[in-house]
Amino acid sequence: MQVNMTVNGQEVSEEIEPRHLLVHFIRDQLGLTGTHWGCDTSNCGTCVVLIDGEPVKSCSTLAAMAGGHQITTVEGLEVDGELDPVQEGFMNCHGLQCGFCTPGMMLTARALLNKNPDPSEAVIREAISGQICRCTGYSTIVRSIHWAANKETKVSLGSAS
Amino acid sequence: MQVPAPFEYERATSVEHAIALRERLGEEARFVAGGHSLLPMMKLRLANPEYLIDINDLSELFYISEDANEVRIGAMTRHRDLLDSELLAQHFPIFRDAEKVIADPVVRNRGTLGGSLCQADPSEDLSAVCAALDAACVIKSTSGERVVSMADFHVGPYETAVGDAEMLTEIRIPLRPNSGSAYEKVERRAGDWAIVSSGAAVWMDGDVIANGRVGLAAVGPNTTSIETVSAALSGAAPSEELYQTVGDIAAANCSPQTDQRGTAAYKRHLAMELTRRSLRRAVARATGQEA
Numbered sequence: 402m403q404v405n406m407t408v409n410g411q412e413v414s415e416e417i418e419p420r421h422l423l424v425h426f427i428r429d430q431l432g433l434t435g436t437h438w439g440c441d442t443s444n445c446g447t448c449v450v451l452i453d454g455e456p457v458k459s460c461s462t463l464a465a466m467a468g469g470h471q472i473t474t475v476e477g478l479e480v481d482g483e484l485d486p487v488q489e490g491f492m493n494c495h496g497l498q499c500g501f502c503t504p505g506m507m508l509t510a511r512a513l514l515n516k517n518p519d520p521s522e523a524v525i526r527e528a529i530s531g532q533i534c535r536c537t538g539y540s541t542i543v544r545s546i547h548w549a550a551n552k553e554t555k556v557s558l559g560s561a562s
Numbered sequence: 563m564q565v566p567a568p569f570e571y572e573r574a575t576s577v578e579h580a581i582a583l584r585e586r587l588g589e590e591a592r593f594v595a596g597g598h599s600l601l602p603m604m605k606l607r608l609a610n611p612e613y614l615i616d617i618n619d620l621s622e623l624f625y626i627s628e629d630a631n632e633v634r635i636g637a638m639t640r641h642r643d644l645l646d647s648e649l650l651a652q653h654f655p656i657f658r659d660a661e662k663v664i665a666d667p668v669v670r671n672r673g674t675l676g677g678s679l680c681q682a683d684p685s686e687d688l689s690a691v692c693a694a695l696d697a698a699c700v701i702k703s704t705s706g707e708r709v710v711s712m713a714d715f716h717v718g719p720y721e722t723a724v725g726d727a728e729m730l731t732e733i734r735i736p737l738r739p740n741s742g743s744a745y746e747k748v749e750r751r752a753g754d755w756a757i758v759s760s761g762a763a764v765w766m767d768g769d770v771i772a773n774g775r776v777g778l779a780a781v782g783p784n785t786t787s788i789e790t791v792s793a794a795l796s797g798a799a800p801s802e803e804l805y806q807t808v809g810d811i812a813a814a815n816c817s818p819q820t821d822q823r824g825t826a827a828y829k830r831h832l833a834m835e836l837t838r839r840s841l842r843r844a845v846a847r848a849t850g851q852e853a
């Protein structure tokens with residue numbers, strides 16, 4: 402079957418098998434290997450992508466179901482060579498070690514900050530609670546997301562004044 | 563790499579279209595809602611439908627609305643919307659109690675009320691919630707619609723009253739004055755399925771309980787509503803002794819199995835203790851002592 406969707410702002414139209422899972426479509430067919438694939442059981446969250454701005458586990462979603470929707474993968478965070486504040490936060494606060502969980506963590510963080518620009522630590526921890534990091538102990542991830550929130554609220558305050 | 567067996571995929575454009583497809587394709591076809599129970603089962607080849615009918619475009623099934631007598635919830639309403647709904651939190655706080663601890667926020671973005679009830683997994687939480695609230699389910703087919711109680715809807719583990727050519731479209735929950743409800747769940751870690759959960763709903767008549775219900779999850783078949791609880795609650799004055807009596811009834815009427823989540827004896831203890839707690843909180847809410 403033919404599937405059409407927007408991935409990181411670009412229209413894609415591809416021939417797929419209906420049973421193709423979104424995570425494999427993104428990695429193998431579109432070659433966007435930033436999206437990781439881990440547990441394969443919707444438990445670890447490394448495969449999270451945004452569908453119409455909402456984080457979703459792409460190992461439990463069919464590519465066919467994503468047809469007609471806007472998909473954002475980790476490759477879509479950077480715009481015109483400029484990193485997203487969430488990416489900067491992960492760099493500055495050592496939000497990753499091996500980097501396996503990082504794409505999913507950053508996309509969930511992005512979706513959270515779009516809705517809630519100034520989240521408390523508890524809200525951040527809740528937002529990423531469906532995602533597993535094997536390395537960092539989470540503290541640095543939470544700090545990275547805070548860093549991004551601070552940067553963004555400063556920038557928007559700056560532009561408002 | 564786990565991939566489902568081949569199937570044909572079709573997107574329904576309306577409830578009528580979905581039902582007509584289901585009627586034509588028969589038992590080899592399944593609806594896919596959030597897909598977060600069905601797709602994992604298909605990946606493990608525990609389910610092998612030949613056709614999948616995607617119902618995610620049916621915007622007419624996403625709603626939470628209220629009239630004088632009841633609250634109506636569309637079958638495609640997602641966990642996230644059940645959690646965020648102020649209307650539900652105000653009338654039926656049991657929903658927010660339960661939704662906070664169902665899966666994780668990312669899974670809650672996809673999973674639906676209809677999918678949860680139709681999956682009828684014995685560990686699934688919303689059947690107990692809906693049964694405690696005395697909800698009714700609206701089931702549609704090409705020949706019309708029928709409304710069944712939760713007791714009749716939930717036939718057994720992974721089995722419901724929804725036939726091959728039918729669709730669950732709506733859940734209706736009666737509004738009762740002076741009512742309160744609560745949900746208690748014990749899990750091994752954040753986002754996990756329950757070791758045991760208990761939900762309670764009561765409605766008061768002055769100082770006594772007019773009636774009430776208790777539903778359990780993860781302790782065996784046919785516990786979404788414990789019938790004998792209602793008899794014990796009807797006309798009783800709230801007291802610690804009453805909560806203990808009802809907790810004991812709940813524990814006696816379930817059949818937990820020993821597994822990696824705990825021993826049968828531990829789960830039976832939880833069924834008792836969590837029922838005491840959910841009932842105590844439901845009464846506190848019904849009598850305005852707790853939000």
Ligand SMILES: Cc1cc2nc3c(=O)[nH]c(=O)nc-3n(C[C@H](O)[C@H](O)[C@H](O)COP(=O)(O)OP(=O)(O)OC[C@H]3O[C@@H](n4cnc5c(N)ncnc54)[C@H](O)[C@@H]3O)c2cc1C
Pocket residue numbers: 442443444592593594595596597598599600601637638663664665666669672673674675676677678679680681685686687688724728729730731753754755756
């Ligand atoms: C990691 C993880 C943790 C979870 N933890 C919990 C938990 O703690 N508690 C809990 O309760 N649940 C939990 N779940 C289950 C989750 O809530 C599922 O999303 C839900 O049970 C199924 O909803 P769905 O919309 O994804 O259904 P689907 O998977 O799309 O469908 C499930 C079944 O229902 C049928 N169906 C769906 N909609 C209809 C309809 N309208 N009419 C007729 N048939 C229909 C489908 O054909 C299928 O057979 C968890 C899931 C995951 C992946």
Ligand code: FES
Pocket residue numbers: 437438439440441442443444445446447448449458459460461
């Ligand atoms: S690979 Fe999808 S949740 Fe782990």
Ligand code: FES
Pocket residue numbers: 496497498499500501502503533534535536537
């Ligand atoms: S950085 Fe290694 S899994 Fe999170």
